Structure formats: C-alpha cells, structure tokens
Amino acid sequence: NAGVMQNPRHLVRRRGQEARLRCSPMKGHSHVYWYRQLPEEGLKFMVYLQKENIIDESGMPKERFSAEFPKEGPSILRIQQVVRGDSAAYFCASSPGQGRDGYTFGSGTRLTVV
Amino acid sequence: QKEVEQNSGPLSVPEGAIASLNCTYSDRGSQSFFWYRQYSGKSPELIMSIYSNGDKEDGRFTAQLNKASQYVSLLIRDSQPSDSATYLCAVTGAGRRALTFGSGTRLQVQP
Numbered sequence: 287n288a289g290v291m292q293n294p295r296h297l298v299r300r301r302g303q304e305a306r307l308r309c310s311p312m313k314g315h316s317h318v319y320w321y322r323q324l325p326e327e328g329l330k331f332m333v334y335l336q337k338e339n340i341i342d343e344s345g346m347p348k349e350r351f352s353a354e355f356p357k358e359g360p361s362i363l364r365i366q367q368v369v370r371g372d373s374a375a376y377f378c379a380s381s382p383g384q385g386r387d388g389y390t391f392g393s394g395t396r397l398t399v400v
Numbered sequence: 401q402k403e404v405e406q407n408s409g410p411l412s413v414p415e416g417a418i419a420s421l422n423c424t425y426s427d428r429g430s431q432s433f434f435w436y437r438q439y440s441g442k443s444p445e446l447i448m449s450i451y452s453n454g455d456k457e458d459g460r461f462t463a464q465l466n467k468a469s470q471y472v473s474l475l476i477r478d479s480q481p482s483d484s485a486t487y488l489c490a491v492t493g494a495g496r497r498a499l500t501f502g503s504g505t506r507l508q509v510q511p
Contacts, residue, residue, distance in 0.1 A: 328503035328504050342498055388449050
C-alpha cells in the first residue's frame with residue numbers, strides 16, 4: 287500500500303505562472319481533502335472531493351484556485367496566476383468514508399513563488 | 401472565536417515526565433476528535449481518535465474528551481525527546497464533513 291502520493295514534493299513558480307499539484311489517494315479511499323499550511327501555522331481546509339464531485343469547497347479562495355477529482359487519475363489542485371502569498375505547503379489527505387476514522391496525509395507539496 | 405483552539409506553546413517538559421496538551425472547540429455538535437503529530441517539515445500523522453466522553457488509552461498516549469465542556473486533551477506519559485513535535489487537534493463538526501484543525505501546540509521534551 288503506497289499511501290497517499292503527492293507530487294511534486296517541491297514546486298517553484300514565478301509570479302503569474304500556474305501551479306498544478308497532484309494527489310493520488312490510498313487504494314480503496316474515495317474521499318480526498320486538500321489543506322494549506324503556512325509556516326508556523328495550522329492546517330487550513332480548502333476543499334473536499336469525491337470522484338467527479340466537489341463536496342465542500344468552503345475553504346477555497348474565490349479566485350485563481352480550483353480542484354478536481356476525475357473518474358480516472360489523481361486529484362488536481364490548480365492555482366492560476368500565482369502570487370507570493372500562495373507560497374505554502376499543500377497537503378492532500380484521503381479517507382475510505384467520510385473521515386470518521388481520521389485521514390491519512392500525503393507528504394505534501396511545498397510551493398514557492400518567486 | 402476560532403473553531404478549534406490550542407495553546408501554541410512551546411510546552412517544555414523533562415524526559416520521563418507527563419506532557420499534557422489541551423484543545424477546546426466551539427461547535428457543540430462536533431462528533432469526532434483526533435490528535436495528529438507533525439514533525440518539522442513533515443506531514444501530519446494520526447496518533448489518537450476519540451468519539452465519546454471519557455478516556456481512551458493507547459500505549460503512552462491517553463486522549464480525554466469532555467463534550468459538556470467542549471474540551472479534548474492528550475496526555476503523553478514517559479515523554480521522550482522523540483516526542484518533540486507539534487501536536488494538532490482536529491474536530492469534525494455536526495454539519496461539516498471535513499476536519500477542522502487547531503493551530504497546534506509545539507512540544508519540546510528536554511533530555
């Protein structure tokens with residue numbers, strides 16, 4: 287069981303470019319969650335998805351951010367026209383059901399905007 | 401008021417002592433409660449879950465839940481330097497299906 291796989295581990299983008307972060311959930315897990323963590327801060331919820339559905343996107347910024355979890359392939363968090371304030375660690379987690387037993391986190395993607 | 405509140409610390413305890421970490425939450429309908437450990441530069445790791453009032457023990461860890469006081473705690477017995485990390489409290493609300501995390505408490509165990 288490979289666990290939750292995120293890639294890339296580190297991503298450097300210039301201001302104005304697009305960032306694409308990928309997450310493959312654990313085998314048997316159909317629920318995916320994205321969180322953002324700024325340095326020395328806690329995890330901030332962004333979006334909760336199931337296959338082909340966004341269940342809760344209440345934590346997503348209204349502009350430039352989008353997420354998907356297609357029928358085939360990984361979940362993608364997309365940030366358009368990145369700004370320096372987007373620099374953070376982005377963690378993906380998955381669960382088999384609605385998370386009653388907690389989530390398993392991936393290793394994260396560290397995004398740096400220069 | 402934050403949904404999940406933790407003292408940021410650092411909480412410093414000597415090796416072998418009991419470390420006590422506390423968390424309060426605002427949503428009275430919250431149903432599931434978790435403690436995660438996060439080492440610097442790493443991802444969070446689930447260490448304890450608790451769903452009903454009382455204590456739950458797992459090895460050196462004990463989680464305590466008091467829903468009336470909206471309070472959950474984590475005790476670490478016989479603390480080791482390897483326990484030095486940030487401990488995150490996480491809660492699922494009644495109407496919310498995603499975990500809400502506190503900002504974490506940094507624990508330092510002094511050898």
